[in-house]
Amino acid sequence: MELQLQHLCKQYGTKIAVDNVNICLEPGVYGLLGANGAGKTTIMRMICGVLSGPPTSGTIRLDGKTMQELGERYYTHLGYMPQDFRFYPDFTAREFMLYMAAVKGMDKKQSKVRTEELLELVNLRDVANKKVKSYSGGMKQRLGIAQAELNDPDILILDEPTAGLDPKERVRFRNIISDFAKDKIVILSTHIVSDVSYIADIILMMKQGKILLQGSMKTVTNSIQGKVWEVMVDEHKAAQYSQSLRVVNLHHEGNLVRLRIVDDAAPAPNASIVEPSLEDLFLYHFSEDAQDERSEDNDNLD
Structure with missing residues (x-):
């Protein structure tokens, strides 16, 4: 599995949000770091195909084929947890997972099996019939990553997944991400540097829309x-x-x-x-x- 971003640019008027990014991602955990406005969320939304309008220029390729060539097949490889993820508060966690599975086009039998597996994995099985509106922030974050994993994606995109969590929940969440990261491309954006330090294989540091640094923890800190x-x-x-x-x-x-x-x-x-x-x-x-x-x-x- 190889995800290539080739000469990728996104411009809003005179503001260049992503500026000629060229990176090749293979299975592993990538920690995406940068200040607000660096272009992190823009680049993740472009990868997920949920940004309004196409890239200003450049291409995104999965195993050599562009998003356009792959069409709907491209999205079967993706799992996405946006920073501002919205839940239906009157759904239970189980109902929400089954609903998201239907949105992703999964068949009913597969949906039920996968839902139970993931609720167990994120430690929500015992509260699966409680409404989401009764959940703590940490429980909602765990449900968010569970829905992103429903279709067992090859590419998992997580935008600020540990924001607002207490230290205990963050440790639990990091462990969950590490479990999910086997044989996947995981892109994790966060302002909490310690979370990236613990789980990222490769650091991608963005500044003003460009990739400023790329490499292992040791490589980038040696700079x-x-x-x-x-x-x-x-x-x-x-x-x-x-x-x-x-x-x-x-x-x-x-x-x-x-x-x-x-x-x-x-x-x-x-x-x-x-x-x-x-x-x-x-x-x-x-x-x-x-x-x-x-x-x-x-x-x-x-």
């Missing part, structure tokens, strides 16, 4: 090797550094403060180089976007 520092300073100096530098972490130790800083140059003579993490990498490339990210809504350009 800022020698740019992550730890330094012990007094509280006054810590406050100064926090205002002027990319401070990843701050920890008070007695009368001093230990700072973890991402910067091209040593912030102080006594600063020591430490191994970079994915969080360091994200801050290195997107710290200037932090204010914009806090103020932006998740629109169709993200």
Whole structure:
């Protein structure tokens, strides 16, 4: 199984949401990272064929054939959990799964068997006859990924699947995704960097519609090797550094403060180089976007 995005572009007026993306995806978990407006959701919606209007240019190919050549067969390979997934609140989980199976064109016998398998797998079997509106956020997220898996897709697209979950639910959700990821192309978009760190085989980092970095965790974090520092300073100096530098972490130790800083140059003579993490990498490339990210809504350009 191979999914190719070739010279893929999407433009809205003067705004370029996706800018000449060329990537080839094979089975594995791909962590798609980037600030709001980077083009993450746009590119996932193009892959799923649910974006209004076709790509401005470029092609999407599955095993060498374009979406147009494959027609409806293309969609049988897809499973999609959008960020703003909508449930019918008065459906039970079982009713909802059977409804989605019908939408996907599955036969009734297959639908019933697959529904029970997935409700068991996502730990919702015991509450399958309760209405979805009574579910917690974590339960709804688990139901969301279960419906995406109904047709046992070769390509699983998950847009912010762990948003709003508590740490326990996020761990459970990561384990579910890992179970589903065998022999599939899984594209996972999230702002929670630690989730990507745990389960992604390949990191895809987007910025301003382009793929900024692509590779294993070690490969992409090595790109800022020698740019992550730890330094012990007094509280006054810590406050100064926090205002002027990319401070990843701050920890008070007695009368001093230990700072973890991402910067091209040593912030102080006594600063020591430490191994970079994915969080360091994200801050290195997107710290200037932090204010914009806090103020932006998740629109169709993200």
